[in-house]
Amino acid sequence: MTKTSDGKLLLVDQKIVKYSDRIAKGSGEFNDILKSSLTAFAGSLDDCDIWTMISASEVNVQHLKIPHVPKKQLRNVIYWAAKKENPIDEKEVVFDYEIQGDIADQGIPKHSVMVYTVPRSEVQKVKITGYLLNPQISRSRKKDISIFINRRYIKNYKLIQAVIDGYHSFLMVGKYPIALIHLEMDPSLLDVNVHPQKYEVKFVNESILxxxxxTYVKQALMEKTHQIPETINTII
Structure with missing residues (x-):
């Protein structure tokens, strides 16, 4: 990994190292394998500042270069590009991705994307419930979109924008919905230390959430139920 000019981390390459399941993590033999593999892959250990470990034994990580496409099409393009490289069975695994930044590939601007899939046995569930007011009742500001996690009010720009995007074709330009979304999840998936008063919260895998x-907001409005009772899987 390397840092871009704006300080963001960018995945530039990856390697999967296989070892015997008889070798215990943290043992001397495991450390020797890790050091030798890292040296062969990245050169001097003095140049390696970032270490990470993913607990899922069967996690699959892909680094893709995706051409610039309209935002609404991006997830679909990433999904099919990943599926072309590595067949994905959605009944068996959970799919997610992270856009690392913009790069130039032979002079063509592209997104650098890290894609990963994890067996469903390695995931936790998130319960989403919500109440949506009729689009005919709207506001000129976003302040009437309320997000709660485990019965606690929080702020998260990406989730608020997701509600707005779900209402997109149902509202006039410059108008915002009135909605309440409640999430129930394991607290380990949250980072509440972003804001001094702990209102602003970040999530593991915000993009998939x-x-x-x-999707659920749009579906509820199309079906005119104005309620969201759903449970989804998110990667730990």
Whole structure:
């Protein structure tokens, strides 16, 4: 990984190292394998500042270069590009991705994207419920979109935007919905230390959570139920 000019981390390459399941993590033999593999892959250990470990034994990580497309099409393009490289069975795994930044590939501007899939046995569930007011009742500001996690009010721009995007074709330009979304999840998936008063919260895999909220809002409005009772899977 490297840092871009704006300080963001960018995945530039990856390697999967296989070892015997008889070798215990943290043992001397495991450390020797890790050091030798890292040295062969990245060169001097003095140049390696970032270490990470993913607990899922069967996690699959892909680094893709995706051409610039309209925002609404991006997730679909990433999904099919990943599926072309590595067949994905959605009944068996959970799919997610992270856009690392913009790069130039042979002079063509593209997104650098890290894609990963994890067996469903390695995931936790998030319960989403919500109440949506009729689009005919709207506001000129976003302040009437309320997000709660485990019965606690929080702020998260990406989730608020997901609600707005779900209402997109139902509202006039410049108008915002009135909605309440409640999430129930394991607290370990949250980072409440972003804001001094702990109102602003970040999530593990915000993109997939926002995608589901947008989808459920749109579906509820199309079906005119104005309620969201759903349970989804998110990667730990």
């Amino acid at each position: 926002a995608y589901h909220i947008e």
